[in-house]
Structures are given as C-alpha cells and as structure tokens.
Amino acid sequence: MELNTKFMKETFFIVMKAIPVTLEITIFTMIISMVLGFALSLKKIGRKKNHLVNFYVSFVRGTPIVLQILFFYSLLPTLLNYILNIVLKLNIKIFDINPIFYALAVFVMNTTAVLSEVFRASLLSIGQGQMEAALAVGLTPWQAMRRIIIPQSLTSALPNICNTTVNVLKSTSLAYMMTVQDIMAVAKKQAAFGYNYIEAYLVVLVWYIILCTVIQLIFRVTEIKVAQYKQGKRVKVLKIQGLRRFSYAGIKERAQVVWR
Amino acid sequence: MRPFHPLYIIEAFTKIVPFIPVTLATMAGTVLIGGVLGLLLAVGKLSGKKGLSAAVDSYIYIVRCIPPIVLLFIVYYGLPELLKASGININDSGKWFFVITTFSVLFSATMAEVFRTSYEAVDKGQREAALASGLTEFQAFRRIVAPQALIVAIPNFTNALVKLMKEGSLSYTIGMIDVMGKGQLLIGMNQGSYGLETYIALALIYWTLTVVLEKILGTAELNLSRGKKNLAFGR
Numbered sequence: 136m137e138l139n140t141k142f143m144k145e146t147f148f149i150v151m152k153a154i155p156v157t158l159e160i161t162i163f164t165m166i167i168s169m170v171l172g173f174a175l176s177l178k179k180i181g182r183k184k185n186h187l188v189n190f191y192v193s194f195v196r197g198t199p200i201v202l203q204i205l206f207f208y209s210l211l212p213t214l215l216n217y218i219l220n221i222v223l224k225l226n227i228k229i230f231d232i233n234p235i236f237y238a239l240a241v242f243v244m245n246t247t248a249v250l251s252e253v254f255r256a257s258l259l260s261i262g263q264g265q266m267e268a269a270l271a272v273g274l275t276p277w278q279a280m281r282r283i284i285i286p287q288s289l290t291s292a293l294p295n296i297c298n299t300t301v302n303v304l305k306s307t308s309l310a311y312m313m314t315v316q317d318i319m320a321v322a323k324k325q326a327a328f329g330y331n332y333i334e335a336y337l338v339v340l341v342w343y344i345i346l347c348t349v350i351q352l353i354f355r356v357t358e359i360k361v362a363q364y365k366q367g368k369r370v371k372v373l374k375i376q377g378l379r380r381f382s383y384a385g386i387k388e389r390a391q392v393v394w395r
Numbered sequence: 396m397r398p399f400h401p402l403y404i405i406e407a408f409t410k411i412v413p414f415i416p417v418t419l420a421t422m423a424g425t426v427l428i429g430g431v432l433g434l435l436l437a438v439g440k441l442s443g444k445k446g447l448s449a450a451v452d453s454y455i456y457i458v459r460c461i462p463p464i465v466l467l468f469i470v471y472y473g474l475p476e477l478l479k480a481s482g483i484n485i486n487d488s489g490k491w492f493f494v495i496t497t498f499s500v501l502f503s504a505t506m507a508e509v510f511r512t513s514y515e516a517v518d519k520g521q522r523e524a525a526l527a528s529g530l531t532e533f534q535a536f537r538r539i540v541a542p543q544a545l546i547v548a549i550p551n552f553t554n555a556l557v558k559l560m561k562e563g564s565l566s567y568t569i570g571m572i573d574v575m576g577k578g579q580l581l582i583g584m585n586q587g588s589y590g591l592e593t594y595i596a597l598a599l600i601y602w603t604l605t606v607v608l609e610k611i612l613g614t615a616e617l618n619l620s621r622g623k624k625n626l627a628f629g630r
Contacts, residue, residue, distance in 0.1 A: 197602035199561035206594040308462035332472040339465050347460035
C-alpha cells in the first residue's frame, strides 16, 4: 500500500481552513450548554422530582447522536418553516439558514443533559454547611453561589467538563451529515476528487488528535489555576512548577511538602 | 408541513425489530475482542514496566481522541489495502468484519481503563492477606481480588457498553444492515418519505435497548455485591 503523501500535505492545509467551523460548533455548544446545564442541575437538586427532566436526560442518554442528528435535521427545518412562515406568516427564508445552527441545536441538546449531571454531582460534593455559612455571614444566595459554591465545585467538575468538551469535539465529525462544512466534510470532498479516502481520513485523524491535545492542555492549565485557592499563599511558585510538569497530582504533593 | 403518519411508526418498528440480533451480535463480537485487548492493555499498564505502560498510555490517549466515524472510514478503506500488500484479500468479507475491528479498537481503550481502575480499587491488603493465609497467587486473584473488582467494574462497563451500542449505529455509513442500517434502508425504499416516523421507531428501539441493558447489569451488580452488604451489616 502506498500513501499519496503529496495529496496528504495539500489536504492537511486545506482541512486546516475548516478548523474554525469545528471549533465554533464545539465552543458555542459548550458555552450554551454550560449555562443551560447549570440551570437544569439546580432544578434537579431541588426536592421535587421532575419527570420531564428525567425523560429528557434519559432520551438523550438512550439514543445515538447520529439518530438525533438525522431526526432533528429532518424535523426542524420543515417545522420551523411551518410555524414561522405558514402560521405566523413572517416570510423568513428558513432553507437558507446556515446548517451550523441545526448542528448547534442538536449538540446543545445532547451536551446540556450530560453537563447537568456533571454539575449536579459537583454541586452535591460541596457540603451543605458552605451555603449555610455564606448565608449566615450575610451574603445573598446569588453571591454565595458565585463566590463560595461555584469556585469550589468547579475543581471537581473541570475534569468532567474537559471530557465532555473532547466528546463534543469528536461528535462534531458527524455534523457533515447536516451539510456543515467542518474538517470532516472538507476532507471528504477533497478525497472524492481522486478517490484518496484513506489519506484524507488519516489527515482528519491527525487534526483531531492535535485539537484534542490542545483542548486537554488548556483544561490542565485551567484546572491548576482554579485549584489555587486550595494551596494558600505559595501559589506563584507552584503555578510555574505546575505548568512545567502539567500534573495536578504532582503539584498537590509538592505543595503539601512545601507547606509543611 | 408534510403529513405525519403515527401508524407508520408501528410498521417501521415491526420491520426493524428482526435486525436487533445483528446489532447485538456485532456488539458481542466487539465486547469479546475489545475486552480481551483491553485486558491485555490493562495488564501491560499494571506491569510496572515504564516503557510498556507509556506505550499503553499513548495508545489509550490517541484512541480517545479519534472520532468513531473517522476510524470506521479509515478501517473500511485502509485495511483491505493494507492487507492486500501482505497478500490477504478481505474485500469479500462482510461489513461486520470492519465494524467489529473498528469498535474493538475503540472499546479496548475504554475497557483497559475500566479494568485498571477496578483492579486498583481493591485494596492491596486484600491480596496480601490472602497470600499470607496460604492461598496461591492465582487463588488470591480468583477468589479474593476478582470478585471485588468485578463489582467496581460493572457500572463503568455498563457505560462503555451503552456507548458502544450508540456508536455502533454509525456502522450504517459503510453499509452494514443492523438496526440503524435497516431504518435507513426503509427510508430509502420509501423514496425518502416517512423519515421522521422511521427515526422515531429507531429511537424507541435504541432507547429500550439502553434501558434493558442498564437494568440487567444493574441487577447483576446488586446480586454480586450481596456478599459485601452482609459483611457491612454483620459488623
């Protein structure tokens, strides 16, 4: 078997131009789902059992994302067209909408369910006393949430958020089914000219590994930053050590040694 | 708005259900091969040899970064070419061959972590105590460590299995006729109409399969951890 290396080199840079699309979907999905997921997790923590929320989470967990993509891509455009143009008579050109928005809708729906579980677990890991103490000191519930609860729960949630982000990045490879021009779609198009499928997909593979690594590195650095409060004053020195080694556990160990 | 026929959901459902065994069979094949591979990887990582565990780590890292569909396409287009160079022709073998190969690679990485974490979850003292009381190394593993590790492994295994089933639905993209493939075929045979109804039927099937799998493994976990509970109460 011989790989067409010239084609691979060319495709590598052509595919690179589509990276913003892939990252756009990933980043916007994460931002929107984090807000929605957090709201949902607060709802879940409440005493009352909400059947609708359970139903929604169970549906998302129980069906493949390809199926969700195909389902909503065949439902949403016609449904929107019906509601906006025929019922409300707004005359919007629904079929000219950039398919990225449909992709975002599906991925947000999927990720919100996952993140709501992540946030719920991390919020539950904070002792009830923290909230009570904050309220007793005179903070408003929102202040207590923002200054006391969220910073603490973030340390336990971040590894899971990182995992979720990587999973979203991986599932964006399915967005080509909605005619989104992400790296997968572009590579596929390049491959079709000369039937160089193996080469094109290998290029995509390399790009996914690069993107994945970058995301994980960013999260490592953020994790170290967020966990600073646990380590008292010697944060500055530790941060530099931590960046050098990229290992949170290692830093924690060393931090304890230094502290003693 | 195009017409919606709720009755067709039932029709599609009955047409797709006979293909559930195909999905389950490919899953079983993947679990078998991927599980053995994962076990070998976990043993490699736990062996304590630096080079070996670094190699296993990088394998797991890379596999975790690969979107399933990309690997599926690479295996589907690349493997026949690769094997042709060494004189083996697999172009005629069924689609299931490529599906099982692909998902075994993905599943093995997940399972390696499942095996490793569950082995490490059992306290070292358990094995030492077993050896001290005269069991052989193998007996200690089979009678003391493994049963405890199994309980820890089951929830993670359930997650991995459900993930595998959901990712396995991608195999329709290379023309495999499993549950998802049959659904796509039905839509094709209806010239693209009844798409929504067919997808609803598919969603119902996958949803049911997920819930059933989780129930079965949940019950298994309860049964297996019975011994543990009695001990806790006995104290």
